[in-house]
Amino acid sequence: MSDTGYGDFEFERKFVCAGLPEIVAAEADPVLIVQAYLLADEGYAVRVRVQGPGAGLTAADLGRTDEVLDELAPRVEFAALTAKGPHVGGTRYEAERELDPGVAVELVRRGRHHVVKLRHAVWLGDDGWVIDEFAGANAPLVVAECERGGPVVDLVVPDFCVSEVTADARFGNEHLAVEPYSTWRSTFERELAVTGPVFSQEFGQNRLPSQG
Structure with missing residues (x-):
């Protein structure tokens, strides 16, 4: 549970990148x-995650x-086992419990x-910031995420962020697990070509690094 007074809620903004x-x-x-x-299902998710060193690896x-x-x-x-609720304005319910690594590996192995x-x-x-470099059917997707203990406002947006996808459910990991990026990448790229980069105006002033 968070010690920021917000309980089991996370605050984040997410951006797609052109590459690593x-x-x-x-x-x-x-x-x-x-x-x-x-x-x-509809923004609700239950996830099991295992993680370890990735030194020397690429996607x-x-x-x-x-x-x-x-x-x-x-x-x-x-x-860990994590339960999540839908994103609402850059905020999401998330409750996590640590698991035995051996049990977690077998749960992940048995997942679809x-x-x-x-x-x-x-x-x-x-x-x-964390920058996720996806592998497999989600390659070559790269997503950057900034998370804080409270609302992510007045953010200095790095120049490697092409467009904001905080509110785009397609970029949620639970969606990428079911419908990988490779199956709709061309659709997103056409959308981006038409609309151009999009950055939310709901979180205060977006600033460039030079304005930080």
Whole structure:
């Protein structure tokens, strides 16, 4: 539970990137994440995640989910079961419970819908960011996310963020597990070509790094 006074709620903004930003491309210690969705329906989701060191790996190195799990199983550093509610204005209910790594691996293995990704972390100005590099059917999707203990307002948006997708349910991991990015990438790219980059105006002033 959060100690910020908001309880089991997370606050985040999410952006699609053109590729893996240079600032994290050479990172030595990304985190390898494999997760299965036991439920994903209208924004509600129940997820099991296992994660461990991803040093030396790229998304292109990650093959079939079962093969990745076999490699990761003896190196799991964290495992959890998470229940999530729908996104509402950059806010989402999220309750998490840590699991035994061995049990979690087998739950993930038995799940039908998976997401495999490398997570990179970087600190920019006053905010920590995670950049997720998706593998498998979700490649070459790269998504950057800023999360805070309260509403993410007046954000300095890094120049590697192409367009905001905070409110676009297609970019939720539970949706990517069921309908991978490769199946609708061309549709999104056509939309982006028509609308151009979109950044929400609901969260105060969006600033460029030079204005930070």
